[in-house]
Amino acid sequence: MSIVARKEKQKQEIRSLILEESMKLFVEEGFNKVSVRKIAERVQYSPTTLYLYFKDKNEILFYCCESGFKKMLEHNITLGLISDPIERLHQMGVNYLNFGLEYPEYYDLMFIQEAPMSALIDMGAGWSSGDQALEALKMIVQDAMDKGLLVPAKVETVAMAVWSMVHGLVSLAIRQRLDKLVPAEDVEKTMHESLDWLLKTMKKA
Amino acid sequence: MSIVARKEKQKQEIRSLILEESMKLFVEEGFNKVSVRKIAERVQYSPTTLYLYFKDKNEILFYCCESGFKKMLEHNITLGLISDPIERLHQMGVNYLNFGLEYPEYYDLMFIQEAPMSALIDMGAGWSSGDQALEALKMIVQDAMDKGLLVPAKVETVAMAVWSMVHGLVSLAIRQRLDKLVPAEDVEKTMHESLDWLLKTMKKA
DNA sequence: AAATATACTTAACAGTGTTAATTTTTCAAA
DNA sequence: TTTGAAAAATTAACACTGTTAAGTATATTT
Numbered sequence: 001m002s003i004v005a006r007k008e009k010q011k012q013e014i015r016s017l018i019l020e021e022s023m024k025l026f027v028e029e030g031f032n033k034v035s036v037r038k039i040a041e042r043v044q045y046s047p048t049t050l051y052l053y054f055k056d057k058n059e060i061l062f063y064c065c066e067s068g069f070k071k072m073l074e075h076n077i078t079l080g081l082i083s084d085p086i087e088r089l090h091q092m093g094v095n096y097l098n099f100g101l102e103y104p105e106y107y108d109l110m111f112i113q114e115a116p117m118s119a120l121i122d123m124g125a126g127w128s129s130g131d132q133a134l135e136a137l138k139m140i141v142q143d144a145m146d147k148g149l150l151v152p153a154k155v156e157t158v159a160m161a162v163w164s165m166v167h168g169l170v171s172l173a174i175r176q177r178l179d180k181l182v183p184a185e186d187v188e189k190t191m192h193e194s195l196d197w198l199l200k201t202m203k204k205a
Numbered sequence: 206m207s208i209v210a211r212k213e214k215q216k217q218e219i220r221s222l223i224l225e226e227s228m229k230l231f232v233e234e235g236f237n238k239v240s241v242r243k244i245a246e247r248v249q250y251s252p253t254t255l256y257l258y259f260k261d262k263n264e265i266l267f268y269c270c271e272s273g274f275k276k277m278l279e280h281n282i283t284l285g286l287i288s289d290p291i292e293r294l295h296q297m298g299v300n301y302l303n304f305g306l307e308y309p310e311y312y313d314l315m316f317i318q319e320a321p322m323s324a325l326i327d328m329g330a331g332w333s334s335g336d337q338a339l340e341a342l343k344m345i346v347q348d349a350m351d352k353g354l355l356v357p358a359k360v361e362t363v364a365m366a367v368w369s370m371v372h373g374l375v376s377l378a379i380r381q382r383l384d385k386l387v388p389a390e391d392v393e394k395t396m397h398e399s400l401d402w403l404l405k406t407m408k409k410a
Numbered sequence: 411a412a413a414t415a416t417a418c419t420t421a422a423c424a425g426t427g428t429t430a431a432t433t434t435t436t437c438a439a440a
Numbered sequence: 441t442t443t444g445a446a447a448a449a450t451t452a453a454c455a456c457t458g459t460t461a462a463g464t465a466t467a468t469t470t
Contacts, residue, residue: 111382112317112376113380114380114381117381131385134386151405154395154398156386157395157398157402158399158402160383160386160387160396161370163373163377164371164372164377165369165373167369167373167377168368168370168372168373168376169369169373171317171376172369175318176319177316177322180336180339181339181361181364181368190359190361190362193362195366197358197362197363198366201356201407
């Protein structure tokens, strides 16, 4: 029993090692430029060994995302302290923008690449941390509505609007599309202004 | 002179042929799954011949985007008829969502892939139709503000907010992320509701 | 010590983008 | 009309990619 348990533990350690090194590489060079062989070299195993631990490259990416979501949740840890729902929503948006701009490669994997979703479908699995973040968003919107701070509307509608807005900002920024609208050096500032504008606008007069 | 002109014309025709067939393939299978060899087979040339007409695969994609923007502008051709700026902005948003959902592969190339922007940087060129669309957006916002239909704010800020919002909706939808918020069959409807909500919300009371 | 199960590696396949060298075609001058 | 240069297209090749099948060590059990 203890020997089989120790072996299982070793296996998990190798899994973790692969994920860690993969994530480092994804962050350094971007998902598409990282090959299975490169990861294998980093973990000092042959390329094919990785296939004993993961179904394919997509699955490796999939598990890396989970750690990305956890990182994101850490950013939101101080959120509970803010009592005003609108203020809380605002801060959540600011955190989202900061996360995206600080870790663009993580963001890319989690929200832009299609690979992890394919893996998710293949596996029939879920993303607990990811769903958790969305639930948090919906709850804040619901809270704000209950307190009469927002014009009544379907919670999903407003949540989708807010999420889409911050995602749009980050993903356009990451893909250098916002340079077409304002000079590159003003992009970050204007992104925050846009978020401020939305929050101010949606707050019930 | 006329003979050299005809040769030039022939060259342009081959260029167009390559772009047409590439676009078809990109739409059918997605950028990443289309290889230079596949394109070559379609146009009945050897793979290396394409390199006589384009610097690399990214440059092919880049020129395909231009046609995507033109397609998009066509969708907006009826916009001038709407006199109310807010209503015009709303319809522009609706067109944007429809375009993204109707031609997700085009949208992917134009706004999600990073490849065309790399080509753009390498070439030092611009995207006339793309810039044109952004200018149109800014002008509508400016118009709405001039007519006192929006709370005064920096035009770029509001334009960025609106663009980010619709881009966020489309790109999250394309990458199957919105399924996490509402059931798949409700995604499209809720997207439109979110857009409606934004426009209603931003309209000065 | 022999047999079996586990962990890992080597070799290989079919594909990728791209370059250099080589061939075929086109067309003006002799 | 043949010759020679210029243009256009091709073949061969390189260094990669993700992934699978077959083979080889290394433990563990009998």
